[in-house]
Amino acid sequence: MTQLGLQLQAATRAIADAGLRPPEIDGLMPFPNLGSAEEMAASLGVRKLRFAATINMGGAAPVASLRAAAAAVTAGIATHVLLPAGWNGYSGRRARETVAMEVHSIPGGAIARDYYFPHGFVAPPQWYALIARRHMHEFGTTSEQLGAIAVAMRKHAQLNPQAVMRGKPLTLEDYLASPMITAPYRLFDCCLETDGAAAVVVTTAERARDLRARAVFLMGAGAAQPYPADDIATRPDIFETGDRGHARPSSPPLPRRRRSPGSSRRAGTAP
Numbered sequence: 709m710t711q712l713g714l715q716l717q718a719a720t721r722a723i724a725d726a727g728l729r730p731p732e733i734d735g736l737m738p739f740p741n742l743g744s745a746e747e748m749a750a751s752l753g754v755r756k757l758r759f760a761a762t763i764n765m766g767g768a769a770p771v772a773s774l775r776a777a778a779a780a781v782t783a784g785i786a787t788h789v790l791l792p793a794g795w796n797g798y799s800g801r802r803a804r805e806t807v808a809m810e811v812h813s814i815p816g817g818a819i820a821r822d823y824y825f826p827h828g829f830v831a832p833p834q835w836y837a838l839i840a841r842r843h844m845h846e847f848g849t850t851s852e853q854l855g856a857i858a859v860a861m862r863k864h865a866q867l868n869p870q871a872v873m874r875g876k877p878l879t880l881e882d883y884l885a886s887p888m889i890t891a892p893y894r895l896f897d898c899c900l901e902t903d904g905a906a907a908v909v910v911t912t913a914e915r916a917r918d919l920r921a922r923a924v925f926l927m928g929a930g931a932a933q934p935y936p937a938d939d940i941a942t943r944p945d946i947f948e949t950g951d952r953g954h955a956r957p958s959s960p961p962l963p964r965r966r967r968s969p970g971s972s973r974r975a976g977t978a979p
Contacts, residue, residue, distance in 0.1 A: 709903070714794040715743055716751055718905035723752075726909045727920025728788060733909070735759035735780055735789030737773045740766075741810070742795050752790075759786035766815045768931060775929035777910035787911060794905020802901060816938035824941065833898050837890040838941045844892060851892060855883035858896040872902055 723730055730752040736745040737760070745760035759780050763772040770793060777789040810817070820835070829835055843849050862878035865871035878896060886895040916923035934949050
């Protein structure tokens with residue numbers, strides 16, 4: 709199936725699950741470099757597109773898009789905003805090939821091409837391994853703690869009938885015995901490259917009560933860019949994200965030096 713076909717399949721299922729019809733969608737936020745709002749609207753039969761936008765934040769784009777979509781429906785710019793995303797990550801081009809051929813496919817693609825690739829850093833796990841190693845150096849993070857993340861993600865997959873790794877649980881012992889890919893990352897630290905898509909429909913809480921599906925409420929969302937925003941591995945402080953001036957003094961120092969506090973503040977919770 710084509711990349712567009714995957715996204716259309718996910719989109720039509722999400723719309724039907726919400727008890728809506730495609731013409732009732734009036735907002736579209738495609739994932740960056742995976743499609744356009746115009747193409748999606750024409751393919752789905754969206755006749756009155758009132759809001760269209762794409763958030764260029766790489767892998768953080770889905771969360772940032774949720775925040776923007778929530779703002780759009782709250783402000784009355786749109787009624788139902790569709791967020792589709794999907795690609796042929798296995799049968800199509802891999803991430804390293806995409807960056808090499810299309811430098812604008814991710815934020816900082818030109819930086820990766822000009823400064824990472826010549827030194828052999830040609831794949832995203834290598835770039836983020838530098839950050840993970842620095843985290844281990846500064847905070848004493850262990851391989852077992854990294855492994856706990858992979859084990860938790862696999863546990864979550866067992867709850868999803870459509871998960872690629874459904875029926876294949878992972879233990880910490882399995883994780884520690886897996887081959888090292890780019891230290892400190894092992895095999896199970898790396899994302900699966902698969903063909904797939906997902907889509908959600910965002911609307912207001914008031915409208916959601918009248919729809920067929922049980923609503924999932926967005927309590928809050930935060931998103932921010934580091935500086936410089938186009939560099940991953942060689943920023944002056946690789947743990948900075950967001951606005952330091954709004955960081956809560958009670959926040960733990962481990963995961964943040966600067967981060968966006970918007971999600972916890974809007975949700976009414978402490979970070």
